[in-house]
Amino acid sequence: xxxxxxxxxxxxxxxxxxxxxxxxxxxxxxxxxxxxxxxxxxxxxxxxxxxxxxxxxxxxxxxxxxxxxxxxxxxxxxxxxxxxxxxxxxxxxxxxxxxxxxxxxxxxxxxxxxxxxxxxxxxxxxxxxxxxxxxxxxxxxxxxxxxxxxxxxxxxxxxxxxxxxxxxxxxxxxxxxxxxxxxxxxxxxxxxxxxxxxxxxxxxxxxxxxxxxxxxxxxxxxxxxxxxxxxxxxxxxxxxxxxxxxxxxxxxxxxxxxxxxxxxxxxxxxxxxxxxxxxxxxxxxxxxxxxxxxxxxxxxxxxxxxxxxxxxxxxxxxxxxxxxxxxxxxxxxxxxxxxxxxxxxxxxxxxxxxxxxxxxxxxxxxxxxxxxxxxxxxxxxxxxxxxxxxxxxxxxxxxxxxxxxxxxxxxxxxxxxxxxxxxxxxxxxxxxxxxxxxxxxxxxxxxxxxxxxxxxxxxxxxxxxxxxxxxxxxxxxxxxxxxxxxxxxxxxxxxxxxxxxxxxxxxxxxxxxxxxxxxxxxxxxxx
Numbered sequence: 001x002x003x004x005x006x007x008x009x010x011x012x013x014x015x016x017x018x019x020x021x022x023x024x025x026x027x028x029x030x031x032x033x034x035x036x037x038x039x040x041x042x043x044x045x046x047x048x049x050x051x052x053x054x055x056x057x058x059x060x061x062x063x064x065x066x067x068x069x070x071x072x073x074x075x076x077x078x079x080x081x082x083x084x085x086x087x088x089x090x091x092x093x094x095x096x097x098x099x100x101x102x103x104x105x106x107x108x109x110x111x112x113x114x115x116x117x118x119x120x121x122x123x124x125x126x127x128x129x130x131x132x133x134x135x136x137x138x139x140x141x142x143x144x145x146x147x148x149x150x151x152x153x154x155x156x157x158x159x160x161x162x163x164x165x166x167x168x169x170x171x172x173x174x175x176x177x178x179x180x181x182x183x184x185x186x187x188x189x190x191x192x193x194x195x196x197x198x199x200x201x202x203x204x205x206x207x208x209x210x211x212x213x214x215x216x217x218x219x220x221x222x223x224x225x226x227x228x229x230x231x232x233x234x235x236x237x238x239x240x241x242x243x244x245x246x247x248x249x250x251x252x253x254x255x256x257x258x259x260x261x262x263x264x265x266x267x268x269x270x271x272x273x274x275x276x277x278x279x280x281x282x283x284x285x286x287x288x289x290x291x292x293x294x295x296x297x298x299x300x301x302x303x304x305x306x307x308x309x310x311x312x313x314x315x316x317x318x319x320x321x322x323x324x325x326x327x328x329x330x331x332x333x334x335x336x337x338x339x340x341x342x343x344x345x346x347x348x349x350x351x352x353x354x355x356x357x358x359x360x361x362x363x364x365x366x367x368x369x370x371x372x373x374x375x376x377x378x379x380x381x382x383x384x385x386x387x388x389x390x391x392x393x394x395x396x397x398x399x400x401x402x403x404x405x406x407x408x409x410x411x412x413x414x415x416x417x418x419x420x421x422x423x424x425x426x427x428x429x430x431x432x433x434x435x436x437x438x439x440x441x442x443x444x445x446x447x448x449x450x451x452x453x454x455x456x457x458x459x460x461x462x463x464x465x466x467x468x469x470x471x472x473x474x475x476x477x478x479x480x481x482x483x484x485x486x487x488x489x490x491x492x493x494x495x496x497x498x499x500x501x502x503x504x505x506x507x508x509x510x511x512x513x514x515x516x517x518x519x520x521x522x523x524x525x526x527x
Contacts, residue, residue, distance in 0.1 A: 029457070031449055086119065093111065166212070427508070
């Protein structure tokens with residue numbers, strides 16, 4: 001009864017927290033969120049040619065489309081989607097903790113930590129990463145316990161979970177193959193299970209996965225007229241290329257016009273002019289790829305440490321203690337690190353920065369389980385139960401390892417995700433009130449992203465991109481009607497001197513002091 005009461009209170013607190021944070025971050029927006037919401041609107045309106053994008057997984061847009069169809073505001077739809085994603089993630093974490101048979105006190109602590117983390121992550125971005133994390137936790141936990149290899153129905157269910165994960169984000173396709181293969185090898189090592197039965201069940205998992213993923217792969221292949229399961233990996237690799245050319249996303253480097261009907265080319269950047277490259281082109285490129293992998297490996301380890309500071313020292317301590325045989329806890333610890341390790345393997349060849357913690361959300365419960373399994377299994381000599389004192393110290397070590405980076409992230413980032421979105425919402429309301437609109441150019445970068453893009457999205461107007469140092473003449477030639485820039489930028493000073501642009505401060509704010517409090521300026525391009 002006491003345990004049920006704990007879970008009931010936790011659910012109530014979690015739901016209340018989701019609601020309060022969603023209300024506070026109601027205007028928070030990010031570029032990926034704009035893309036997913038726009039694609040969802042095309043599904044809602046039946047614009048299938050615009051809805052299909054090889055860069056973005058479709059499941060998030062599919063989930064948001066019905067809510068847009070019934071008339072809910074886009075940002076409210078996004079907040080509801082992220083709240084549901086956070087709930088799926090939390091339940092996935094519970095499945096992981098139970099798969100590793102953590103003691104109840106550890107499970108409760110892990111759930112509270114996962115709840116705290118996912119509450120903040122649910123408002124930090126509008127992306128399907130939390131949903132993907134939850135699905136990966138569910139699917140991998142079934143492989144961890146071996147349940148997926150015991151019966152055919154269990155194998156089918158696990159494969160369908162992986163299929164849903166792929167429809168959420170394409171990275172799940174290679175990850176599914178690696179994880180199923182990895183846990184299959186571990187199952188062979190663990191006991192005398194029939195190899196034929198294991199191979200058959202692994203095949204069933206992958207077949208069920210293909211059954212769900214196949215139609216989308218076929219759809220993309222027909223659209224791009226070449227076998228395609230995603231265009232995101234190729235673009236991510238292009239971004240990591242040698243510095244002999246500017247290889248960043250063209251949407252932020254060029255003034256351009258999106259495909260008719262779209263707000264931004266970011267909805268499907270697959271056909272934009274990326275500078276693709278291959279390490280096989282030259283020795284210099286091969287050496288650059290090697291350096292990229294080494295650098296990204298360190299970045300990925302830092303990102304995993306940002307989820308739990310306790311696992312790196314424990315991991316290296318266990319490596320030093322390994323002899324001929326593994327203690328039970330040590331083996332469970334390395335088993336828990338399999339998914340995080342494979343995530344690192346997938347991301348190291350491509351573009352990744354310290355800002356991409358969301359790529360590793362799924363690793364959060366596995367790192368906590370690894371710390372718990374490792375500490376509880378090695379706190380005392382083999383064959384003896386850890387003492388109460390050892391268990392207490394292990395628990396505090398694991399909990400603080402997860403709490404400290406989370407608290408640091410909240411203190412450092414705070415409300416940054418909502419600054420650009422909040423400013424965009426205010427400026428969009430002022431523009432609508434003054435009946436000003438038209439295509440928008442310029443990023444107006446603030447903490448939280450490209451305010452210019454967000455204004456265009458809120459006004460339902462196309463965004464014509466940006467350049468690093470745009471010239472007034474280029475902005476005139478772009479066809480944009482409105483230009484957004486930082487108030488303290490060199491571009492703002494240049495536009496103030498150009499008779500072809502009208503500063504809208506007086507029109508939008510009326511008062512110079514009030515206009516000065518806004519970090520951005522909007523200019524109208526005169527005929």
